[in-house]
Amino acid sequence: MVLTKAGLFPTNGGSERPPFQFTVSHGIHKTRTSPMDLRGSLVEGPAATRNQRPHLIRCDCIRWLPQSFPGRGEGDTIVSEMTGFCAWISCHLTNTRAVGYLFGKAFALSPQIGLDAPHTDLDEVIAQEYLKFSYTANGRLHPPQWGAIVPPRLNGRWIGNYDRLLELLNHFDNGYMGDGLTEWLDDFKGYFNLWILWENSYMTSDVNVVKTMLATDFSNFEKGDAFQNFMHSVLGTGVFNSDGDMWKFHRSMTRPFFSRERISHFELFDKHADEAIKKMKNRFRAGYALDFQDLIARYTLDAATEFLFGSCVHSLGSDLPYPSHPQAPVVPQPTTRSASDEFAVAFLDAQEALAIRGRIGWSWPWFEIFQNRTKKPMRVVDAYLEPILKEAVRKAEAEKGSTHHESKESTDDEQETLLDHLVKFTTDPVVLHDETLNILIAGRDTTAASLTFAVYFLCVYPKVRERLRKEILEVVGPTRRPTPEDFREMKYLRAVINETLRLYPAVPFNVRCAKQDTTFANPNGKPFFVPANTFVTYSVFVMHRRKDYWGPDALEFDPDRFIDDRVAKYLIPNPFIFLPFNAGPRICLGQQYAYNEMSFFLVRLLQNFSSMSLDIRSQPPESRPPGHWKEFSGRKGIEEFNPKSHLTSYSMGGLWLKMDEAESTDGA
Numbered sequence: 001m002v003l004t005k006a007g008l009f010p011t012n013g014g015s016e017r018p019p020f021q022f023t024v025s026h027g028i029h030k031t032r033t034s035p036m037d038l039r040g041s042l043v044e045g046p047a048a049t050r051n052q053r054p055h056l057i058r059c060d061c062i063r064w065l066p067q068s069f070p071g072r073g074e075g076d077t078i079v080s081e082m083t084g085f086c087a088w089i090s091c092h093l094t095n096t097r098a099v100g101y102l103f104g105k106a107f108a109l110s111p112q113i114g115l116d117a118p119h120t121d122l123d124e125v126i127a128q129e130y131l132k133f134s135y136t137a138n139g140r141l142h143p144p145q146w147g148a149i150v151p152p153r154l155n156g157r158w159i160g161n162y163d164r165l166l167e168l169l170n171h172f173d174n175g176y177m178g179d180g181l182t183e184w185l186d187d188f189k190g191y192f193n194l195w196i197l198w199e200n201s202y203m204t205s206d207v208n209v210v211k212t213m214l215a216t217d218f219s220n221f222e223k224g225d226a227f228q229n230f231m232h233s234v235l236g237t238g239v240f241n242s243d244g245d246m247w248k249f250h251r252s253m254t255r256p257f258f259s260r261e262r263i264s265h266f267e268l269f270d271k272h273a274d275e276a277i278k279k280m281k282n283r284f285r286a287g288y289a290l291d292f293q294d295l296i297a298r299y300t301l302d303a304a305t306e307f308l309f310g311s312c313v314h315s316l317g318s319d320l321p322y323p324s325h326p327q328a329p330v331v332p333q334p335t336t337r338s339a340s341d342e343f344a345v346a347f348l349d350a351q352e353a354l355a356i357r358g359r360i361g362w363s364w365p366w367f368e369i370f371q372n373r374t375k376k377p378m379r380v381v382d383a384y385l386e387p388i389l390k391e392a393v394r395k396a397e398a399e400k401g402s403t404h405h406e407s408k409e410s411t412d413d414e415q416e417t418l419l420d421h422l423v424k425f426t427t428d429p430v431v432l433h434d435e436t437l438n439i440l441i442a443g444r445d446t447t448a449a450s451l452t453f454a455v456y457f458l459c460v461y462p463k464v465r466e467r468l469r470k471e472i473l474e475v476v477g478p479t480r481r482p483t484p485e486d487f488r489e490m491k492y493l494r495a496v497i498n499e500t501l502r503l504y505p506a507v508p509f510n511v512r513c514a515k516q517d518t519t520f521a522n523p524n525g526k527p528f529f530v531p532a533n534t535f536v537t538y539s540v541f542v543m544h545r546r547k548d549y550w551g552p553d554a555l556e557f558d559p560d561r562f563i564d565d566r567v568a569k570y571l572i573p574n575p576f577i578f579l580p581f582n583a584g585p586r587i588c589l590g591q592q593y594a595y596n597e598m599s600f601f602l603v604r605l606l607q608n609f610s611s612m613s614l615d616i617r618s619q620p621p622e623s624r625p626p627g628h629w630k631e632f633s634g635r636k637g638i639e640e641f642n643p644k645s646h647l648t649s650y651s652m653g654g655l656w657l658k659m660d661e662a663e664s665t666d667g668a
């Protein structure tokens with residue numbers, strides 16, 4: 001059937017576009033694309049929308065009436081006999097179909113034919129109506145989607161759910177990581193529509209939904225234009241920030257570089273770990289605390305820049321910060337900022353600007369009308385990258401002119417960097433710039449954050465630390481450099497890393513966008529309808545803590561869950577419940593490199609230090625966990641630091657700690 005001015009007519013198989021297009025103005029505001037807003041509302045002609053989908057308009061005036069008003073339903077379900085009647089009148093006046101409750105039953109109404117057969121479930125009627133339009137406008141039919149329902153919507157009190165947006169921003173700034181979202185996901189059983197500023201945005205912690213998007217229906221979920229737009233001024237079109245053919249091009253070009261052989265050469269880690277540990281020893285010998293988060297960010301930056309570009313920024317060479325707040329011990333402050341500090345700070349500023357855009361959502365360009373927040377930091381980052389890229393291109397072009405034998409010698413080199421590898425495929429400076437920067441961003445903060453959280457746990461769980469140290473000393477000994485074979489043997493080391501990644505995944509929230517109308521399985525009933533262009537935010541952070549997936553002790557830090565019978569009970573039957581590195585075709589390219597780097601550093605750390613503890617006094621007061629958190633159950637009530645997330649997770653104000661040197665080592 002197709003909707004025209006004259007009513008409902010049979011279609012010629014669905015390919016014909018309706019000849020009529022009209023605009024209805026009814027209620028307080030218009031929605032853009034959603035069937036979610038059809039409760040007691042009108043459906044506008046299908047040709048009027050982006051992607052040729054029906055434009056839906058709500059009878060939103062009802063929302064502003066008191067709850068007691070006849071026709072005002074519970075919460076945001078504003079449908080009732082009254083509303084349905086309004087919809088019926090309006091449907092005649094405007095010659096549209098409408099959906100609403102009449103006499104306690106859910107109906108689809110059309111001006112010419114009157115009422116369709118009643119249903120008990122309005123959501124089902126909405127989804128079916130919507131799909132009829134979808135069918136007629138796009139010539140597509142979705143048989144499995146018939147009977148789908150729309151997910152529950154989180155309702156606020158202010159127009160556009162603006163109060164919910166403020167609530168979320170407040171949680172991001174002042175709350176524990178995941179505050180708000182965790183409770184809402186719990187209330188809605190793992191799936192709801194956030195609906196901020198009139199935009200469909202689904203939230204989920206449901207393992208099957210995540211699996212669908214990342215693996216089983218991968219081709220229908222992409223990062224999407226909106227994500228790419230707000231990332232573009234930093235990431236360009238690199239592997240992390242592209243879809244479709246562009247993503248395939250970048251991924252296939254970069255992937256071979258992460259071969260097992262190349263990432264198993266630990267000299268590079270050793271050189272930088274050695275420098276980091278020397279710095280730590282000097283600081284602790286002087287009697288002061290050290291910000292481990294800052295130190296490890298320098299370590300991963302130096303290791304990554306050398307691995308990727310062959311040119312290390314030497315951020316470990318600069319002075320490390322001292323605690324600087326008024327109550328901290330009085331200590332000398334570094335006075336100058338080195339060039340490597342400039343790069344590190346600019347790199348962080350650029351990522352923070354992206355994180356702010358992500359939080360604001362589609363309206364971010366309005367907040368940057370007068371100033372692109374990423375411009376200034378990216379000038380510094382690019383000034384560092386440009387000469388390195390130019391030199392790599394110059395070398396590649398010079399090699400093109402040399403003999404095949406000479407060229408082969410240089411490309412087979414074990415020391416080949418990512419840049420050396422990439423120039424074999426392209427010398428386009430933009431592609432090279434984007435790709436190397438993407439890998440730097442994807443790989444540096446994630447590893448630094450995970451090591452920060454791991455060391456936090458080693459400080460507050462001394463038994464875990466002692467057991468891990470024992471394993472390290474037994475397998476590797478007090479001074480030897482660890483090898484990949486050692487790591488295979490060290491089950492507890494891997495379990496400690498995994499348990500850290502479970503409770504504090506470096507990428508706690510992520511997003512995908514539906515390319516076409518589709519559905520998600522709903523463990524509690526009929527499938528959920530997902531219109532094209534819907535953003536679905538999935539929280540691995542929340543999923544990793546769900547008791548129905550991980551058992552009653554899900555909130556405890558217990559590395560043994562990755563070794564004992566809980567593996568067979570929870571993880572093996574449902575492997576997608578543990579996704580720190582994502583899954584499916586877009587799984588993290590650097591996963592093995594990251595395990596190696598983290599394992600290597602932890603081994604070196606515990607070879608050199610026998611105990612460690614947090615130094616809360618050195619932590620800036622505003623970044624300590626607020627006292628009232630103690631009243632909460634779960635990790636929020638016991639944590640001794642303040643975990644936060646922008647693009648990746650981090651410890652607010654750093655992680656200040658002190659360590660005691662091990663007696664058996666004096667080499668570092």
Ligand code: HEM
Binds near residue numbers: 240507581590
């Ligand atoms: C503990 C450390 C790490 C964690 C937890 C981590 C996690 C992740 C996650 C969750 C994604 C998926 C992002 C998305 O699809 O939106 C990802 C992608 C990626 N990661 Fe990692 N990562 C880590 C380290 C690294 C390292 C060290 C590198 C490289 C040196 C790296 C390179 C990449 C790349 C290139 C992608 C994009 C893959 C694609 O889109 O095809 N990661 N990582």
